[in-house]
Amino acid sequence: MSKPRYAVYYAPAADSALWRFGSAVLGYDALTGEDIPFLVPPGCDPATWPALTEEPRRYGFHATLKAPFELAGGRSEEQLRAFARNYAAGLEGVTLAGLSVAALGSFIALIPSEPGEELQHFAFALVQAFEPFRAPLAEADRERRLRSPLTPAQHAYLEAYGYPYVGDAFRFHMTLTGSLPDERVAPVRQALETASAAALPAGPVRLDRFALFRQDDRKSRFRLLDSYVFG
Template sequence: MSKPRYAVYYAPAADSALWRFGSSVLGYDALTGEDASFLVPPGCDPAVWPALTEEPRRYGFHATLKAPFELAQGRSEEHLRAFARNYAAGLEGVMLAGLSVTALGSFVALTPSVPSDDLQRFAFTLVQAFEPFRAPLAEADRARRLKNPLTPAQHAYLEAYGYPYVGDAFRFHMTLTGSLPGDQVAQVKQTLEACYAAALPAGPVRLDRFALFKQSERTGRFRLLDSYPFG
């Protein structure tokens, strides 16, 4: 049986319109651990949409800050949760100009409408702060990461932090689909844009918390374990 994995994600408050939107698009509420009624974008086949969102559904609606990791020797879930609570208490929020539905290669996600240096600094500081809790990367996980082409800097990040997309390689994104057929990306992006605009008002988005997610075993879904408002 595999060991549990933990991750530090940005996940909006569970009573927010943003959480409801993302959870409905993915068809999964990571707080309750239950399936959610799908918000199928207009023009998309309801019979096909579950397959198009299968991969991100495993992780729940989120933006990765500290990628999934097993606990280091001598560390416990209680230690991790206590540290997260104390760390969040000393943080201030990060204000984004807004979020936009974006096509990132073959998948669609919410990304910052305007780049934010404050967000980049916040994310990398958090990655470093939680590093003592991360067990060394297993060889199977390292090999999986190395299947994708990495720059020398990303390779160095992988070795140092167990994940290649941190520091200046970090891009905040809240995934809304899995990999889509090339001829569907533009259409799905356009329809999700309309759904997002209908569900949430335009304007700034404040990142005012982070969350701990837990995957009890590798074949299971991640659950939201705790949410930590800043300050």
């Protein structure tokens, strides 16, 4: 049986329009662990939308900060949660100019409207802070990551942190679909842009918390375990 995995994600407040929107697009509320009615973007087929969002639904609506990991030997969930609480208490928030719907290769996500070095530094510091809790990457997971084309820097990050997209390779994104056929990318992106404009307030987004998610085993969905407000 596989061991539980944990991840440190940005997940907005459960009563926020952003959380409601992202969770409804995926049809899953990671806080309750329950399926919820889909928000199918205008012009998209309700019959096929569940399949288009199947992969991100496993993880819940989030932006990855520290990618999923098993606990290192001698570390417990209680220790991880206590560390997360104390670490969050010493943080200040990061303000994004806004969020925009964009195509990242074959999938659609919400990304910052403008890049910012503050966010990059914040994310990498968090990755490093939680590193003592991460067990070495299993060989099967390492081989899976190596199937993607990686730059030398990304390969070095994989070896050092168990995930290639950290440091200067980090890109904040909140995934809304799985991989789409080429011909579907542009129309689905446009549909989600329309849906987000109707559901989300315009303007800055404050990253004022992070969340600890848990996956009981590799066949389970991730659940939101704790949310930690900064300061």
